[in-house]
Amino acid sequence: xxxxxxxxxxxxxxxxxxxxxxxxxxxxxxxxxxxxxxxxxxxxxxxxxxxxxxxxxxxxxxxxxxxxxxxxxxxxxxxxxxxxxxxxxxxxxxxxxxxxxxxxxxxxxxxx
Amino acid sequence: xxxxxxxxxxxxxxxxxxxxxxxxxxxxxxxxxxxxxxxxxxxxxxxxxxxxxxxxxxxxxxxxxxxxxxxxxxxxxxxxxxxxxxxxxxxxxxxxxxxxxxxxxxxxxxxx
Numbered sequence: 001x002x003x004x005x006x007x008x009x010x011x012x013x014x015x016x017x018x019x020x021x022x023x024x025x026x027x028x029x030x031x032x033x034x035x036x037x038x039x040x041x042x043x044x045x046x047x048x049x050x051x052x053x054x055x056x057x058x059x060x061x062x063x064x065x066x067x068x069x070x071x072x073x074x075x076x077x078x079x080x081x082x083x084x085x086x087x088x089x090x091x092x093x094x095x096x097x098x099x100x101x102x103x104x105x106x107x108x109x110x111x112x
Numbered sequence: 113x114x115x116x117x118x119x120x121x122x123x124x125x126x127x128x129x130x131x132x133x134x135x136x137x138x139x140x141x142x143x144x145x146x147x148x149x150x151x152x153x154x155x156x157x158x159x160x161x162x163x164x165x166x167x168x169x170x171x172x173x174x175x176x177x178x179x180x181x182x183x184x185x186x187x188x189x190x191x192x193x194x195x196x197x198x199x200x201x202x203x204x205x206x207x208x209x210x211x212x213x214x215x216x217x218x219x220x221x222x223x224x
Contacts, residue, residue: 004154031211033211033212035214040216041216042200042214042215042216042217043155043200043202043214044214045211045212045213048211058211090154090155092155092212097142097143097204097211098142098143098160098162098204099160100145100157100160101145101155101157101212102157103147103154103155103156103157104154105153105154106153106154
């Protein structure tokens with residue numbers, strides 16, 4: 001099925017550990033974004049990409065890295081996990097900014 | 113920072129009634145989009161309205177946009193229990209490449 005696939009769905013990390021959240025889409029979308037969703041805060045943009053090899057920071061980039069080596073994949077790396085990074089992470093993609101985004105089902109991350 | 117702000121934060125209605133949610137934003141936009149999020153799930157794109165459009169329909173959804181007031185409304189007619197969800201507005205600015213900036217959402221409860 002066409003769409004955005006995020007793995008894992010759930011993850012528990014200890015403070016200081018690193019990990020990569022995976023995101024893949026099969027719709028040949030150029031635009032991809034990572035958001036985090038916290039209670040009462042809506043969705044906040046972490047990093048985004050407008051095509052392979054092009055990435056930029058969003059509203060809350062600190063503590064996260066991204067790369068975009070292919071059109072399909074846009075992984076999000078947590079460098080040294082902190083409890084403040086406990087959140088639900090969503091990856092989304094779009095053909096361009098004039099179209100709606102397709103969201104993945106999310107990764108629920110807990111940092112203890 | 114949030115661009116869009118939804119109002120009300122929560123709305124409770126009976127099946128068959130209409131539900132209206134409002135969104136205000138601060139800067140000039142290319143388009144405004146509405147998304148639905150069921151509990152524990154990813155966001156689903158509902159409808160996109162461009163800055164040069166004033167009204168758009170999709171099934172039981174009606175969206176209006178008033179760029180002079182920087183506001184939009186989402187009307188769901190003849191609500192069903194299955195419409196119970198959180199609804200978010202998101203704006204794409206008209207300056208260069210733009211990602212979506214989300215509001216904090218309206219939580220809609222439709223009771224049978």
